[in-house]
Amino acid sequence: MAFESLASKLQETFKKLRSKGKLTEKDVKEAMKDVKIALLEADVNYKVVKDFINKVNEKAVGQEVLESLTPGQQVIKIVHNELVELMGKTNTHINFASKPPTVIMFVGLQGSGKTTTCGKLAANIKKQGKRPLLVAADVYRPAAIKQLQVLGQNLDVPVFTMGNNINPVDICKNSINEAGRIGSDVIIIDTAGRLHIDDEMMNELKEIKEAVKPHEVLLVVDAMTGQDAVNVAQNFNEQIGIDGLILTKLDGDTRGGAALSIRAVTGKPIKFVGTGEKMDALEPFHPDRLASRILGMGDVLSLIEKA
Amino acid sequence: TKTRNNLSKKIQDLIRFNKELNSEFYEELEEILILSDVGVDTTQKIIEQLKKDIRLRGIKTSDECKQLLKEILIQFLIENQDEFVITSPTVITVVGVNGVGKTTTIAKLASKYKAAGKKIILAAGDTFRAAATEQLEIWGQRLNVDVIKHKEGSDPSAVIFDAINASKARGADILICDTAGRLHTKTNLMNELSKIKKVIDREYVDAQKEVFLVLDATTGQNALQQVKIFREATDITGIVLTKLDGTAKGGIVVAIKSEFKFPIRYIGIGEQADDLQEFNAQDFVNALLDF
Ligand SMILES: Nc1nc2c(ncn2[C@@H]2O[C@H](COP(=O)(O)OP(=O)(O)OP(=O)(O)O)[C@@H](O)[C@H]2O)c(=O)[nH]1
Ligand SMILES: Nc1nc2c(ncn2[C@@H]2O[C@H](COP(=O)(O)OP(=O)(O)OP(=O)(O)O)[C@@H](O)[C@H]2O)c(=O)[nH]1
Ligand SMILES: [Mg+2]
Ligand SMILES: [Mg+2]
Secondary structure: OOOOOOHHHHHHHHHHOOOOOOOOOHHHHHHHHHHHHHHOOOOOHHHHHHHHHHHHHHHOHHHHHHOOOOHHHHHHHHHHHHHHOOOOOOOOOOOOOOOOOEEEEEOOOOOOOOOHHHHHHHHHHHHOOOOOEEEEOOOOOHHHHHHHHHHHHOOOOOOOOOOOOOOOOHHHHHHHHHHHOOOOOEEEEEEOOOOOOOOOHOOOOOHHHHHHHHOEEEEEOOEOOOOOHHHHHHHHHHHOOOOOOEOOOOOOOOOOOOHHHHHHHHHHEEEEEOOOOOOOEEEEHHHHHHHHHHHHOOOHHHHHHHO | OOOHHHHHHHHHHHHHOOOOOOOOHHHHHHHHHHHOOOOOOHHHHHHHHHHHHHHHHHHOHHHHHHHHHHHHHHHHOOOHHHHHOOOEEEEEEEEEOOOOOOHHHHHHHHHHHHHOOOOOOEEOOOOOOOOOHHHHHHHHOOOOOEEEOOOOOEEEEEHHHHHHHHHHHHHOOOOEOOOOOOOOHHHHHHHHHHHHHHHHHHHOOOEEEEEEEEOOOEEEHHHHHHHHHHHHHHOOEEEEEEEOOOOOOOOHHHHHHHHHHHOOOOOOOOOOOEEEEEEHHHHHHHHHHHO
């Protein structure tokens, strides 16, 4: 496993190269192969990696690296900075409507963590002094409504449901009235998991969006997703239109390269990350942390910064 | 998808114009395999093997090469794929990380075995996640299969203990145990699996014991870590790969097979009870390299 080893690998590579004499541009290119492998092993999409490497190559062949006493560290620094850049500025704000209620809609593949994250966001928003309403618009998965109700009960947040013998579009429409009736200012809609290639189910999302005009459509993505993440995100974005991403299950040991790919192909900000099953396990997104994680080198970087 | 079509087209062009097996060809191949989540190491392994066989057999065209590649991949995948025989009684424990499709797979297995005339009991061993028990109960009602449950927050081992006794008393052929999703990095939760295993070993001595690790086909390289660590906590006897109805090709199981050799038992291809198929290496490889 190349985990945590990019730094040492690069050092090795440069040591070998330098023993031949002065470092050349070709040597830097050679070293970039190590970077490429590290990114691929972190599940960054192949095409995204290719573009990224080309871009970084240009920066890295600058004198800085060639003349550096620690070219391996220089390269890592450049790569890391570029990754952070690519993941964009921190933006973990929810777009609250100037005239309530704010409508937030969760979408994503099956099992990505939508229902759980709806609960977490409700908890988060409630803490800000707002009055969220959870809406059970998954009428397909067995006990999906019950799942949301249990979360709502534990959080003391109301849950709007009309059972599962009714069109989700109607449920969502009606939830707006319900919010007015009970004085909720943020509506959080939990939708059923679906494949991005399931036209019928994607149409349902379009209809819901059309009906309730959400202020935020958030795509929930499992951080362990592999190369296909780009297709998923692209499809959801092109067909439904998304405003941001939430990356779940980052409490494991996945390197989470999918996030980078998705960010690169959709340009949408990652707003929050999920770090556990409990309702308080929702954190703002930090591009620098994810960059270090993708490179498999949490602490190495702070050492380099100090050097 | 667009991406794949472009790739397939490129490869097809390579083949149609009977191009030589140059570095461009291998690069395309690498791209295809990595984009299917086969992973860097295994992709390199496959390409090495391919180059070796090409030399040995004197292969010149990319068309022959494609056939050869399929053969190599099938070789990888059919290793240890002995036939799966269920004797009575059998306990199947279903484990895996969060949201991969464990509970749904249990419903599919129950449906399949029931159709084969077996008496099934399900154990609601996920006492943690909100409405996990209710989810399994709904499946039980739909399939007309008994579900043994305790209330939320109780000890999963106790549920399984009860389910074993119920299976014995009611003469069930197959007991299928649901467990809560858990990330393999959470030691305490992994210990809970070892405890469940102990209960089954102790209480159901004469039963055939199966542990299915469920993997989501959409998962990338982390699935390797999942197999590695779940294997330490319990005795995995087979793998189920779910969500192959999406666009992800599940190439990660090629990497898994090259490293771990567990048999792949079933694949999940949808959310309904009959969306389960026995794993077939040939079909899988054809789908993986559908160009
Ligand atoms: N460890 C961990 N587990 C999570 C996280 N977010 C969600 N989960 C778990 O992932 C599993 C799936 O979560 P759900 O919220 O049911 O996912 P979903 O997207 O609503 O699923 P469907 O409605 O079936 O599409 C559950 O076991 C959750 O507890 C997270 O950040 N970390
Ligand atoms: N498209 C598709 N969806 C599936 C498949 N298998 C399961 N699902 C869906 O994936 C989601 C999660 O399935 P579950 O069976 O609840 O997963 P789990 O592993 O039990 O989840 P936790 O208990 O929360 O860890 C549900 O929406 C299922 O309908 C499959 O083969 N294809
Ligand atoms: Mg849900
Ligand atoms: Mg489950």
